[in-house]
Amino acid sequence: AQSVTQLGSHVSVSEGALVLLRCNYSSSVPPYLFWYVQYPNQGLQLLLKYTTGATLVKGINGFEAEFKKSETSFHLTKPSAHMSDAAEYFCAVSEDFNKFYFGSGTKLNVKP
Amino acid sequence: NAGVTQTPKFQVLKTGQSMTLQCAQDMNHNSMYWYRQDPGMGLRLIYYSASEGTTDKGEVPNGYNVSRLNKREFSLRLESAAPSQTSVYFCAIRQSSGNTIYFGEGSWLTVV
Numbered sequence: 001a002q003s004v005t006q007l008g009s010h011v012s013v014s015e016g017a018l019v020l021l022r023c024n025y026s027s028s029v030p031p032y033l034f035w036y037v038q039y040p041n042q043g044l045q046l047l048l049k050y051t052t053g054a055t056l057v058k059g060i061n062g063f064e065a066e067f068k069k070s071e072t073s074f075h076l077t078k079p080s081a082h083m084s085d086a087a088e089y090f091c092a093v094s095e096d097f098n099k100f101y102f103g104s105g106t107k108l109n110v111k112p
Numbered sequence: 113n114a115g116v117t118q119t120p121k122f123q124v125l126k127t128g129q130s131m132t133l134q135c136a137q138d139m140n141h142n143s144m145y146w147y148r149q150d151p152g153m154g155l156r157l158i159y160y161s162a163s164e165g166t167t168d169k170g171e172v173p174n175g176y177n178v179s180r181l182n183k184r185e186f187s188l189r190l191e192s193a194a195p196s197q198t199s200v201y202f203c204a205i206r207q208s209s210g211n212t213i214y215f216g217e218g219s220w221l222t223v224v
Contacts, residue, residue, distance in 0.1 A: 002164060007153065032211060044155075045175035051211050090154060096141070097211045098162060099170065104154040 002027050002093050006103035014111045019063075019078040021106050023091030026072065031072040034092040034100070035065055044090060050074065061085070086110045115139045116216035118203050124180060124222045125193045133188040133219050135203030143206035144186035145170075145213060148199040155202065161186055193223045 007022040025031055033052045036044040048059025055067040060086075065076045074091060091103040125131055135144065142163045147155040147170075154170040157202030160221040175197060177189045190197055204213040209214050 004154075004156075007178075018139060034212065041218075043217045046212055046214070049212055071212075075131050094211075097206065101157070101171075102147075102155040104152055107177065 002031070002095055002099075002101045003095065003107075004091050004093050004101055004103035005090055006106050007078045008106055009104065010107045010109065010110040012111060013081045015083055016080050017110065019076070019081045019085065021076040021089050021091075022106065023065075023076065023103060024072050025091070027073065027095055028092055029088045029095050030069075031069060032094045032097065033065075034094070035059065035063070035074075035076050036090045036092060036102075040087075041095065047076070047089070075108075081108075081110045083110050084086045116203055116205055116214065118201075118219045121217070122220045124224060125190075126224055127194060129193050129223075130189065130191050131193065131221075133201055133203075134191075135186045135188070135216060137186075138184070139207070140183060141205045141210075142183070142208045143213075143214045144180065145204040145206070146176075146186070146188045147215075147218060148197075149202060149203045150199050151220075158188065158201075160209070163219060164194040172185055190221075193221075195223045197221065198223045200213065213222065 005024045034049045035047040050067045058064045094100045119134045145160040146158040159178040161167045164183045203216040205214045
């Protein structure tokens with residue numbers, strides 16, 4: 001069975017500070033992992049994904065995530081937060097590209 | 113919106129009424145999905161369709177029916193709406209040879 005846990009439903013950082021959003025997963029096989037972002041009243045947009053190859057994945061808007069198999073984690077980071085990063089972020093896992101399972105989301109607030 | 117069109121965008125129903133949410137894609141992809149999004153619970157898969165004429169249950173199928181009559185359209189029906197079905201509904205598609213799902217803009221449904 002697949003599941004995703006996002007630690008922290010709300011994260012608040014100052015503009016220019018490091019962003020760290022946590023995601024842990026459970027999967028019986030090597031998973032495929034995704035981060036999506038959702039702005040208010042919009043659908044979800046893909047930020048980045050890990051399928052195979054390099055475990056450090058770079059995405060749009062300066063975000064990156066590292067797949068750590070030993071820790072079953074796929075945390076999302078950005079070195080310097082911008083006001084425009086305020087949104088809700090979702091981690092997702094898939095084992096076979098048929099079903100995709102999402103975490104409960106983390107709302108990122110960026111303070112000026 | 114990755115070529116995914118959902119209608120209607122907003123709907124208010126009375127308990128016991130029925131309605132159908134429509135999803136259409138313009139990219140000829142095989143796989144289509146219906147998710148619901150609720151505060152603090154992330155996105156949960158209701159049904160998905162791997163190809164025309166086939167459908168499979170997701171995590172929360174009770175109270176819903178789906179129909180995939182052709183490759184382009186995937187509809188979600190509520191036969192007897194309940195307040196617990198108040199939610200935001202997202203249709204998503206996956207490219208036939210791809211490993212990522214892309215979302216429509218959502219349909220806001222309120223059942224009173």
